[in-house]
Amino acid sequence: MFGKLDWSAVPFSQPIPLITSIIVILVVLGVLGLVTAKGWWPYLWREWITTVDHKRIGIMYCLLGVVMLIRGFADAIMMRTQQAAAIGGPGYLPPEHYNQIFSAHGTIMIFFGAMPLVIGFMNFLVPLQLGVRDVAFPTFNSVSFWLTASGALLVNVSLFIGEFARTGWLPYPPLSEATYSPGVGVDYYLWAVQISGVGTLVTGINFVTTVLKMRCPGMSYMRMPMFTWTAFASSLIIVAVFPILTATLAMLTLDRYVGWHYFTNTAGGNPMMFMNLIWAWGHPEVYILVLPSFGIFSEIFSTFSGKPLFGYRSMVAATLFICIVSMMVWLHHFFTMGAGPAVNTFFGVASSVIAVGTGVKIYNWVFTMYGGRVRFEVPMLWSMGFIFTFIIGGLTGVLLAVPPADFLVHNSMFLVAHFHNVIVGGVVFALFAGLEFWFPKAFGFRLHAGLGKAAFWFAFIGFWVTFAPLYILGLMGMTRRLQHVIVPAWGFWLYVSVAGVAILIVGVILQVAQLVVSIRDREKLRDVTGDLWDGRSLEWATPSPPPFFNFAVLPNVEGEEPYWGIKLRAVETQQLSPEPKYEPIEMPVNSPVGFYTAFFATVFGFAMIWYIWWLAIVALVAAYAGFAWFAWRDVHEFEVPVEEVARVDRARRAAREVFLTQLSRQEVLP
Amino acid sequence: MSDMGLPASVGAIRRVREDPHRLGYRAHGSGEDVEGTGHGTTGPAHKRIIVGYGFWIFLLSDIVMFSCFFAAFAVQRGATAGGPSIGEIVDIRRVGFETAALLLSSYTCMLSFAATNKRNLLWTQIFLFVTGLLGLIFVLLELQEFIELAGKGITPQRSGMLTSFFGLVGLHGLHVTLGGVWLATMMAQVQIKGFRREIVHRLICFNLFWHALDIVWIGIFTIVYLMGSGA
């Protein structure tokens, strides 16, 4: 009746998961209770859960990502402290628990922390930067988000019902096969990642189509802002490689559930093929994360230097170069598996060559700053931190790209330090920079600058104090994923690393404090003009927050940096462009299909994990029924009346008139 | 603008000369109401183009997924673990019938879309029905093949080669089956709602899907069956 599920699945005998689960359940129940007591459900359902508005979906993605980053960070704290505590002793986390923690840490950080945040940024910004009203497939966008949330939910459920995988964030066979991982842990991983992977693939399709087929008049490819270009390249990679993830995880699922032999170590299975296929996905995946991050920095460097981005065309070329070459380097993750010198050389050379693309970008950012009037606001601090951190991380990467060197440091702490160096320095710094930069646009008030600067410094210093020792440890011979440490000489650097974690914790607290204080003081920090940072691309032409239809009239773009041109012309002529002719706007209606589909996907995943076959069938049928009901709807769009469009836009123009007089008085613009 | 009847390239040259920045009919700020061409500079493209193109991108991603299963088959084709080899399980006659059925179903799918363009409900439905029937024949033949093999103890659990064989062929068969379910739904929708805009968009998507399945089948019958039979 309940498959494999019974009371032994609840971790009554393990204090840490038990206490964590109780706290999490209480917090969740508390939040749900608060929402119910305040009567917020109708509002939440109408405005957020069933929304197809790309801006709201983007905000929800970012919220999901931030919460999961904190969970992943908690795992990281446990790992660092365990290793420091376990020098010559057992530490406080038994091996079977520790293995789940490092697996969950990686899985959550990549799939449910970084990916949702990056996709959240893409969602919020790309239609605004393109000057259009929404993405190509708004309802599918909602489906994507809710499927991602479904995967995140399943991973978190594994904390208090059952267990998680113990195989690391990529479940290598034969360990991940049914013979050696008979529990539900790997199954939780497989279904959570598979379900959210479908969501991500749909997002990729959505954005490729949006960028290629939906741009405002006059916006040719070479007039698109850099963030949109990188979002496009990232979406191309998503479309190209997420099917590989789907296929490979499906093969492992078939091996586990019905005894097939894709990756088993008997009867003709080939475990090495898993590594090959999964890294054919895995390497492009990190470029999916880092390309939009580069795009965020491009926007920030040009805005806060007061200059157009240096070498726009070479940036575009470098982005597309990285996009293509990223799919030609994956073997560098398993140089040591034995493919031999010819194969290793090809992929080693390709891995070194791909650094050229990033080098071009870094030079362009630095040249953007040169000769500009640089303003060191919080986003710019994160960007400077990124330049320093990412260059070093990239250099260690080129070192790892040399097969003989990699043979010495593969799967050591040197590797761990490298990839955290580039992911934290590249992606996480970008996300914080972007959050500081675009938060005012999304919510209408800016974040408290002082706390933001403090948070940056603690994060930057904390990062280096945590991870620099890991480079040294790797060179001293320490391998990764150790539950206990038998070489006393490694102890000193592990303690330094834990000190770094403490600094990072302060940084995280300051970041949360910044959010809380800013919300409390939001009237003082209000952004009335919509163009807080003297921006250059079209999202800064809208009010903060933008109306749900984005633009009353689609802008007509006449050059690169479309909004900058509009702004300069307005300042020169001392007047806004004439009021446009308003027309009614058709917008897509909200739809519960995303939430509904994801709900049954979660039920399906849970049922499959615990072998509750009848429930799995029920969930599938219900999901199909819901989809068919949705496909039968007659009304997809509603019309915004002219008066409403005019009212909203006239308010925007009034604010801009005030802004214009301020600008000309201050003579801020050159 | 009458570039009807000219080769596409001449038309393109003329367009570039007349409108070098490809701004379409809309000059700067004139605000005329023109649909986007999808080349990007006259505003967002029409929904029909957006839907069709998005589905094309999805199909390419689906083909990437198939290529992983092809790669697995290529790697494991010799991993018979003492069991039967690919040459011993291939039945060329049945594959011939399956290929004929699927190819003809692609053809009838084309005919049904011609009828859709003419807004002829009867012939659209007839050809959709024949397409579905031929697809069903394909699936039944494949099921027959699998059941016969299983009866002889030749199952995917036997060896790596058999796993990748059943996986690849089975994945394709699953796509055809789901396509059949979609086809039935489309026939019902066309019958009840007529040739409404979004129904036509979905028929475009279905057409793309069905042809893509036949393209994948070309790969399968060549690489798995024909090449396998020689092994």
Place this chain on the structure above:
Amino acid sequence: MSDLESDPHGVVLDRREDHAPGDEPLEDSGHWIYNANLGLGFSILLTAAAFFLAGSHIIYGPSIPVALMVLAVAQMGVHLVFFLHITTGPDNTNNVLALAFGVLVVFLIGAGSIWIMDHLNQNMMPMEQMIQMER
């Protein structure tokens, strides 16, 4: 333009509109069916040739797989051109580029995996043997 109304004449698009593959709203049905017939005809020829070639000894044995691949690629091309209407016209540029990208990715995964796995299989001991040794 209300969704609820039937659209008896189809959507009239600008003649310069991009087309999705397999979608030619303004093409006359005679031309459409002509394409379908040509496509079917060529496909039947190529399929028959492939089936015939597979079991025969007309050409040098080891070249048969190559010939079969050529026939398969040709037939895929026939499907793309005649059934899916992929052309080199400017209304199809995006479709061709997307297809080229897809072909590139498929090639990288397919050829890449075969190359890599072939070398790995040659260099590394089969798992069964390794398990035997550990017993």
